[in-house]
Amino acid sequence: MSALELANKIREKFGEVISEPIEFRGEITIDLSDPAKIEKVCQFAKSKLGFDMLLDATSLDNYGDDPRWTLVYELYGTVHASHLRIKTSVGEEAGELPSISGVWATADWHEREIFDMMGIRFKGHPDLRRILMWDGYPHHPLRKDFPLAGKATDVPEVAFTDRAPLEGGPFVTSAGGSDSIAREPRVRDPEADR
């Protein structure tokens, strides 16, 4: 069964909350308008449609737009070898959606990473701790409004973080430059290149 047919089966089951499947370069994406249903959709995709594997769960920061967060789930079925992408959006105020770690155990650490880097919370997650930064770190570094150099933070006796010296950077590589001098990493104003 193709990914498109499988996506339409999800649509039949859940109706209007699932968007028309979007095909781009042979990959099928569906959009779920109600993030509260993500666990049920995933459970259905796993148990009834054979998506036995979660390849990745990740998130986007649409800074300045509403809803701010987009979550992306990459599903794969080893039986039918089909790939399906499910996207759903969460507003900044809610900032929370159901965990799918009960569906695929691998989602546990993916969701911890999303929580650590973006600050999106997962209802029903068994152990929602930071995974990359130290416990007690107050920021979420992959948010668009977080400075590249980081912020100085100190929790005495536990851990600390300093601003990184950027020395005029960031140093940006220009792809497609005529020679290696033009391509090598330099201090560049990203706005001026446009």
Place this chain on the structure above:
Amino acid sequence: MDSREIGYNSKIEGNVVVTKVDAAIDWCRKQSLWPMPMGLACCAIELMAAGASKFDIARFGAEVMRFSPRQSDVMIVAGTVTYKMALAVRRVYDQMPAPKWVIAMGACASTGGMYRSYAVLQGVDNIIPVDVYVAGCPPRPEALLDALIKLQGKVQNEPSLSQGAAA
């Protein structure tokens, strides 16, 4: 033995070296620096190469990689020190018995290297005293061996018993 015998007793002549206790102890220390391999990133691969047969760090008496800080003399910080790891590095260093030394191996351990980032400590010398810095990303095993020889030179000239000895 009477110290006057040393000079002209034909039975022991030639088997006696007169030196200072400091120098003798330092000589022993520098020839048996047991490393604590704090391998945190790709530099640790070069550290392993330095320990393997081709480069053979045993030639300089430092082949005894101790994974317990209590048995080691020199911590080789080989790799990127993240803030999450930083206090663990500090804790392992604190558990090493004095006298102890530190080699910061590679750009990351020395200065943070290419990671100008919210997650990476900008040089392990922010939390522990470093004796030798090794440039390179990663440094070749020869560079590490050179650092070890430099450290041996430093150990040789340190007071070990007399005033100023490390606590």
